[in-house]
Amino acid sequence: MADFGGFTALIQEYLQLFDELNAIEQEKLAAAVKNQVTFVEDCMNKEQAAMLRLRGLEQRREQEQERLGLSGLPFREILTRVPAETAEVLQPLFENLSQRLSDFRSVSDSAKDAIEVNLHNIQATLASSETGAKTYTPDRTPQQTTDKKHFTSRSV
Numbered sequence: 699m700a701d702f703g704g705f706t707a708l709i710q711e712y713l714q715l716f717d718e719l720n721a722i723e724q725e726k727l728a729a730a731v732k733n734q735v736t737f738v739e740d741c742m743n744k745e746q747a748a749m750l751r752l753r754g755l756e757q758r759r760e761q762e763q764e765r766l767g768l769s770g771l772p773f774r775e776i777l778t779r780v781p782a783e784t785a786e787v788l789q790p791l792f793e794n795l796s797q798r799l800s801d802f803r804s805v806s807d808s809a810k811d812a813i814e815v816n817l818h819n820i821q822a823t824l825a826s827s828e829t830g831a832k833t834y835t836p837d838r839t840p841q842q843t844t845d846k847k848h849f850t851s852r853s854v
Contacts, residue, residue: 700765700766700767702766702780702784702787702788704762704765705759705762705763705766705788706787706788706791708755708758708759708762709788709791709792709795710791711755712755712759712795713791713794713795713798715748715751715752715755716795716798716799716801716802717798718748719745719748719752719802720798720801720802720805722741722744722745722748723741723745723802723805723806723809724805725737725741726738726741726742726745726809727805727808727809727812729741730809730812730813730816731812733816738813763776768780773788773792773795773796774792776788777789777792
């Protein structure tokens, strides 16, 4: 009978990582709603580091599943192929992981939507400034608008 201790420890590491990712996504969502661009950028940097850790966990999971003779199987399939006492330990871990992943996706989608709304508002503001809205120079004097388009107004 195979030892599933390493595999269960790995799943617990996934749970911890998704707790961290969920916290980062919550922070990013709050910053996006408040239009705090620098905080959103900080969150994205933290998220990138966590994603690198996630890739490392994925590689370790694949190695562990291969060691157990369960290579390439999804978690639900693993539960059908392990002894009942092991399945009793793994089942709640898999359910917790599934819930945390679902929470992550939900918050991540909300943050993405908030960021897209902010970008749309910025684009709308820029578009209105091109049609005659007043702009100001750094010394706070009104700037004359001209018909010349700036190079940033072109579509990429």
